[in-house]
Amino acid sequence: MKNNIRVERAIKNITQGELAEQVGVSRQTINTIESNKYVPSTVLALKIARVFGKPLEEVFMLEEGD
Amino acid sequence: MKSRFLFPYWCRYLGWGLVLLHVPLSMLGRARGMVNVLDKPSTGLFTGEHLFFICTSLVMVSGLFLVAFAKEKVEDEQIWQIRLDSLRWAIFINYLALIVSLVFIEDVGHMLDLNLYVPLVFFIIRFRWVIFRLNLSTSREG
Numbered sequence: 001m002k003n004n005i006r007v008e009r010a011i012k013n014i015t016q017g018e019l020a021e022q023v024g025v026s027r028q029t030i031n032t033i034e035s036n037k038y039v040p041s042t043v044l045a046l047k048i049a050r051v052f053g054k055p056l057e058e059v060f061m062l063e064e065g066d
Numbered sequence: 067m068k069s070r071f072l073f074p075y076w077c078r079y080l081g082w083g084l085v086l087l088h089v090p091l092s093m094l095g096r097a098r099g100m101v102n103v104l105d106k107p108s109t110g111l112f113t114g115e116h117l118f119f120i121c122t123s124l125v126m127v128s129g130l131f132l133v134a135f136a137k138e139k140v141e142d143e144q145i146w147q148i149r150l151d152s153l154r155w156a157i158f159i160n161y162l163a164l165i166v167s168l169v170f171i172e173d174v175g176h177m178l179d180l181n182l183y184v185p186l187v188f189f190i191i192r193f194r195w196v197i198f199r200l201n202l203s204t205s206r207e208g
Contacts, residue, residue, distance in 0.1 A: 024142070025140065025142035025143070025144070026139075026140040026142055026144070026145070027204060028144070028200050028201060028204045029142050029143070029144040031203070031204045031207060032144065032200065032203075032204075035207070038144055038147075040143070041143050044143060
């Protein structure tokens, strides 16, 4: 699964730390999600999408082979 | 993230304190001629040596237990996953060590030592190592 978190963060002009604080996780977790090393739970994915005010599918998308 | 069955963050420091306390306690006992009761034939229950063994083992095990199961500063779902993964590895390694020692070592007294310490020690090492690497990669990427 890939994601647009980095792009969305840039649009909203917030840091990893700020996003982490808003969704209640550590900065490390946001970092590993952004670099596709960690796949978040549905709850966390929904929380992140809500921060950006976008539907889930616009922030997270399936890759070939998923 | 609800984190039930975990001790508060400060318990980690209490745990390390107990682990460190175990060292002078054992040395003091050995200096007074107390040896590990597992290393010699049974001297009976609740004798001086047996009580000493119980005390030192309890200090060490409860210290390791507190270190292993104290919350992180931010206990999120990724930490939970690392925790579970490390626990799985710790159980694998423990059973591997138990099976190997069961087959190749005649004396079964060490089984208690193995079961008491291996899962906790391996869990702590693996858990802290993964978190260390995670922090390292985060600080590298800024």
